[in-house]
Amino acid sequence: MSRRQVRTAPAGSAAAGWVLSLPALVAVAALLVVPIGQAVYYSMTDWNGITSTWVGPSAYTTLFSDPTFLRVLENNGLLLLAVPVVIGVPLGIAFLLHEQIWGWKFFRSAVFLPTAISWVVIGLIAVRFYALHGILNSLLAHVGLGFVKTNMLGSTHQALAAIGITLVWSQLGSNTIIFITGMAALDPALAEAARVDGAHGPRIYWSIIMPQMMRFIQFAFIITVLTAFTAIFSLIFVMTGGGPNFGSTTLDFCVYQQAFGQSAFGTGALLGVLLFVLVGAVSVIQVRLLRSKV
Amino acid sequence: MTTELGIAENDLVAASARAGGQPRPPARFRPARVIMFAIMVVVAVIMLYPFLFMLLTSFRTEAQYQLGSGFSLASWRELFASQPVLRELLNSLIVSAAAVTIIVVIATAAGFAFAKIRYRARGVVFVLVVACMFVPLPSIVIPEYINVSKFGILDSYWGAIVVYAALGIPFSIFLMTTYFRSVPDELIEAAAIDGVSNLSMWWRLGVPLARPAMFTIAVLQFIQIWNDLLVALLFLQNPSDQTVQVGMALLSSGRVASVPALMASSVLSVIPPIIVYVLFQKHLVRGITMGMGK
Numbered sequence: 001m002s003r004r005q006v007r008t009a010p011a012g013s014a015a016a017g018w019v020l021s022l023p024a025l026v027a028v029a030a031l032l033v034v035p036i037g038q039a040v041y042y043s044m045t046d047w048n049g050i051t052s053t054w055v056g057p058s059a060y061t062t063l064f065s066d067p068t069f070l071r072v073l074e075n076n077g078l079l080l081l082a083v084p085v086v087i088g089v090p091l092g093i094a095f096l097l098h099e100q101i102w103g104w105k106f107f108r109s110a111v112f113l114p115t116a117i118s119w120v121v122i123g124l125i126a127v128r129f130y131a132l133h134g135i136l137n138s139l140l141a142h143v144g145l146g147f148v149k150t151n152m153l154g155s156t157h158q159a160l161a162a163i164g165i166t167l168v169w170s171q172l173g174s175n176t177i178i179f180i181t182g183m184a185a186l187d188p189a190l191a192e193a194a195r196v197d198g199a200h201g202p203r204i205y206w207s208i209i210m211p212q213m214m215r216f217i218q219f220a221f222i223i224t225v226l227t228a229f230t231a232i233f234s235l236i237f238v239m240t241g242g243g244p245n246f247g248s249t250t251l252d253f254c255v256y257q258q259a260f261g262q263s264a265f266g267t268g269a270l271l272g273v274l275l276f277v278l279v280g281a282v283s284v285i286q287v288r289l290l291r292s293k294v
Numbered sequence: 295m296t297t298e299l300g301i302a303e304n305d306l307v308a309a310s311a312r313a314g315g316q317p318r319p320p321a322r323f324r325p326a327r328v329i330m331f332a333i334m335v336v337v338a339v340i341m342l343y344p345f346l347f348m349l350l351t352s353f354r355t356e357a358q359y360q361l362g363s364g365f366s367l368a369s370w371r372e373l374f375a376s377q378p379v380l381r382e383l384l385n386s387l388i389v390s391a392a393a394v395t396i397i398v399v400i401a402t403a404a405g406f407a408f409a410k411i412r413y414r415a416r417g418v419v420f421v422l423v424v425a426c427m428f429v430p431l432p433s434i435v436i437p438e439y440i441n442v443s444k445f446g447i448l449d450s451y452w453g454a455i456v457v458y459a460a461l462g463i464p465f466s467i468f469l470m471t472t473y474f475r476s477v478p479d480e481l482i483e484a485a486a487i488d489g490v491s492n493l494s495m496w497w498r499l500g501v502p503l504a505r506p507a508m509f510t511i512a513v514l515q516f517i518q519i520w521n522d523l524l525v526a527l528l529f530l531q532n533p534s535d536q537t538v539q540v541g542m543a544l545l546s547s548g549r550v551a552s553v554p555a556l557m558a559s560s561v562l563s564v565i566p567p568i569i570v571y572v573l574f575q576k577h578l579v580r581g582i583t584m585g586m587g588k
Contacts, residue, residue, distance in 0.1 A: 016492030017413030024404035024423050024467055031438065031460030032426045038437035093337060096330045103331070110338040113345070115578065116571035118521030120539045121560045124546055125344045128351075128553060133360070135347065172341070174582055181583045230430035234523035238543055255432040260528065265436055272433035283428045 036276065042269035049263045059270055071246050072254050072271075075160055079228045079250060082164040086171045086224045087217060093172065094179030095205065108180070112173040119170070119231075123238030126166040127153065130239075156247035159240045163248050166235060167228060175220045182216035183209070222286040230279060251275045345564075352558035359554050369554035377545065379559055382538040387566070389451055389526070389537060390519040393458035397466050397515050398508050400459070405470025405507070406500040410482050411492055420471065427464035431524060439528055453529035458519045466511045469584055473507035474500070506577075513574045514581035517567045538563045 043060075046053045055062075063069050093111060097104045114122065129135045130152045140148050152158040186209060194208050233252050236242055242249035242257055249257065251271055259268030351359055358364040373379055407413075408420045442453040481503075485495050526537040536544075542559050545551050571578060 014411075014413035016496070017407045017411040017416060019493065020403040020407035020411070020496060021416075021419055021423075023400045024463055025419055027400060027460050027463055028423050028426045031456065032429045032434060032464070033422075035434035035437035035441065036429060038440070039433060042436060093334075096334055099327070099330060101327055101330045101334060103334070107334045107338055109575070110341045112575070112579075113341060113568075113571070115582075116517055116567040117564055118523070118539055118567075120521075120523050120542050121348070121564055122344075124542065124556055124560055125348055127546075128347070129344070169340070177579050177582055181579075226428075226430075230432060233432065234539070234543070237523065238546055241547070252430075252432045255435065256524065259436050259439075269436045272430075272436060275430055276433035279428055279430050279433075 036273075039269045039272050039276070042266055043273045044270075045266045047264075047266040049265055052266070055266070059266065063267070063270060068246055069254075069271075072249050072251060075246075075248065076229060076250050078160055079164055079167070080225070082168050082228065083221065083224050085168050086175055087220055089168070090172050090175035090179055090220070091213070091217070093176045094183055097176070097180055098183040108176075111176050114170045115173045115177075117170075119234035120238055122166060122170050123235045126162070126235075127239055130162050153240055154244060156244045159244060159248040163232070163235060163239055166239070167232060170235075171224055171227060175224065178216055178220045178223075179213065182213050186212050218286060218289055222282060225282055226279060229282075230275065251278075348557045348560050348564075351554050352561050354554050356552050356554060369552060370558050372552060373555040373558045376555070377541060377559065378534075378536075379538065379541065379562060381534065382536055382541040383562060383566075385451075385530070385535055386520055386526075386537040386539070386563075389454050389458070389530070390516050392451065392455045393462065393519050394512050394515045396455070396459040397462040398512055400463055401466035401470045401511055402501060402504050402508055403496065404467045405474050405504070406496045408467070408471040409474030410477075410479070410500070424464050424468045424471075427468065429464075431461060435524065435528065442529060448529060448531040449535070450532070451530070451535060454525050457525050457529055458515075458522070461525075462511075462515045462518070466515065469511055469581065470504065470507050472584060473504065477503055509574070510577040510581045510584070513570055513577040516570055517578070520567055 044054065044056050046055050046059075093107075097108055097111075101107075127134075130150070131137075132149070132151050132154075136152075137146075137149055140146060140150070150158070152162040190212070191204050191208050194204050199207070229250070230252055232250070233256060236248055236250065236253040237256075240248040242253050251274065255268045255271045255275070257268075258264040258271060352369060353365045353367065355364075355366050355368045358366060404423065408416060438457055442448060442457065445453075447453045447456075482495060482499065485499055490498070521539065523539045523543055526540045527543070530536055530540065538559070542556065542563060545559065546556055
């Protein structure tokens, strides 16, 4: 399907090409590529901000036997449980909006709104939602469940769930938009043909529309995983500070905590490198999947 | 038109055709549509209630907030008296505007070079630059902090501006290159035959043509940078340079934070991105969905 560029600008244009792309190359090399190299080096040192000693690759093996670190990894894994929800619910919403029910434009804007709001503000509101005298408990009281007094942010095991739920809420909009775009681009003839053959609503959605939506689902999947793994530092900072007892610390937050909280710059850098590898692996797998499908 | 990397443009054209397009045939089964509408009402309440809560709470005193009734402007007065919130908003604006400008200029230049000028190593440079969009901020934040502090610009706006620009450049270049590839080569060739040099071709043809993509990039990056906490927290060491996100995050972690004052600050902080969101929703949507070419 790809359109090769048959004709291009005339020869002798090389200089202009370099001049125009050099600022980008320099910025990216100096501010993104070199720091990754530095991070790998720092990750093998024991460095408290003043004195630095070389540890070598054993820094990695040491870390993997640290129960706190394993806890953090486990938290990252648990956060992935939010992903099916962040895909499934927006698929449903996109389906409803695609049917152009009354007021769908308003609903679309409402769902999309959190995309413009900072994690800090979302977190600040979420804290009041989960608080002991907060919205969640008063909701529970209203439906006669007042005896279930929750304090999710104060509980080692529930704090991460509270963050996960907030993450779901904040990401519904962008994934819904991806899916609406996908549904609008579908070939209506296919669904029509199925209808003529006697298929109905749910069956059409499942057998005709869903397969065509796969690449949009994959795209939403990777964006969601990347967000959950690399972008919710501020949410954790505001909601729990990583606690209680590392209960809601993820890799993303742990980098900050180690380096700028505990002055363990070497460990922080190491966690960052692991995150980079993790993200790289997810991205490569994703690109492979896309290539093979499209 | 399809690009080598992307499918997004097709989808977008279809999506916009749909948005303004013909009404769908009336649904056969009415009750189903009522249920669908009801579901969306619930979804809209869940999405919008937090913002209503924020707004209402900001107009209460701490006591009124506990009680859940009554209104007052006291918390707004308290916010302006206790926090340099206007200064913080100005700082956010300066840093975001500067970083966005740098990103747009660099991306427009490089995007044109990658799409329209043929020179050696173009492919390699393009892949290197664009691949950097997968470098997660937490992975490089420690080396970046060390480097920036060595340059002695932690106590100015520049540290944060440079880091934001670097983080925004890869994805913006990807969008811009995709956009320029959709511009017919004939346009460029006509100018080339007239003997215009490549650089002035970029300036006189490319830049005016790229306006829609520049806009999309600016909207996307502005919202992202305005809403960021981590970079601002670390790279703006001068208290008078603090952004509004940092102000709120630090205020909330203090022991004496008044919830209504925090909410008032939140209201102020979401106004600029919401204005951008309301005015340029289309650009934001395009920015998110164009990433699907990945």
